[in-house]
Amino acid sequence: MDALDRLAEPGLDLLRRVDQLLAAGAPEGHRLWPLLRRMQVLPGDALRAFLDLHPAPLANAGHAVRRLVPRYDDACAALTDPALWSGPAASAYDEARAALLRHLDEGPESLVGRLEATAGYADALAQWVDGSRLAVARVLAEVVSSAEAVRVHAATAPGAAPGAGIHAAAEVAARVLAVLGVAYDGAETLLRQWSSSLAESTWRGSAGAAIHHDGTLRVGH
Template sequence: MDPLERLAEPGLDLLGRVDALLAAGVPEGHRVWPLLRRMQVLPGDAVRGFLYLHPAPLASAGHAVRRLVRGYDDVGAALTDPVLWSGPAASAYGQERAALLRHLDEGPESLVGRLDSTAGYADALADWVEGSRLALARTIADVLRSAEAVAVVAATAAGPPTRLTPVGPGVADAAEIAARVLAVLCVAYDGAETLLRQWAPSLAESTWRSPMDGRPRYDQPTRVGW
């Protein structure tokens, strides 16, 4: 259980109260407005959704992808075995074999290169999830012991507000808590978008590279053996 899971119950209780107060309205010009417009979600729902993100499945996926490389190594070894024949057919086969070897495992655009990139992307996402969860846990811990949290709990002690006004008790405090929570989530999602931009070129489809020597000739005999 990581810090975010340990803080989930009290954190979601407080943020549920925050969401209820924000539903009554938010003070005009408050810094939470741009965050609400960008995230399109209240802080309680945003944190509840983020709780489902865990680094372990992503790290496991990276390990599983790397294990697939062994199969490509076996195929490559079979293709590099010497073939006892010569002539145009042997040359044509050699060209196709060399092209297939390049496609399997030669450079970052090969199949093995793409597997390595996919595994690296999974690892990077796992690190992003772990770091983001820790940053969110720290923010929730801070707001749980804040004066704003005391005001929010006091304002909602008798239940959600029934009077829809952005200047009611605890509303400004709820907006401040929401701004702090949504701000750290915005940073987290910015990080995810940055990772996608960085890794996207390495995750593109591996395209087939045709043999480099052109069309083979068939005007000479093929000899099997040496």
């Protein structure tokens, strides 16, 4: 359990009240409006969705992907030693073997390169989630103890005057959505940075020369 988990209950309660007050609309010209248009969600729903993001599954996924690399190393080792034979078929085999080695583990476009990039992307996402959860926890700690929170609670109590607390609710919502917006910007930035490294690994070998079956095949001992 991290700081965000500990603040989730009071934060959700406050934002539920904020959403209730904002159901009738935010104050005209308030800085909340651009955030609402961009996020397309009220702060309570936005927080509930974000609470489901945890770094551990992403970090575990990165570790799981890295554990696949030794299997590719074993396959490459089996292909490294040339066969003790010669002739047209042997030459064709050597070309195919070299191409397969390149495809398996030669550079960032190889299968191993893509595996390592996938693991790196998972690690980067885990770090993003960890940092973003801390930032959201900080803003929740600020808003649940703010004067605006007191006004929101009073405005949503039984018998409160209609329209009371709307400005306070808008302030709380703007602060929370601003931080969540920055968090999601970070995720989009990561995707742009890693997208080329996560592309499908395509076969880079040649089609190979034609094999003449009437040639001489010599097998070494």
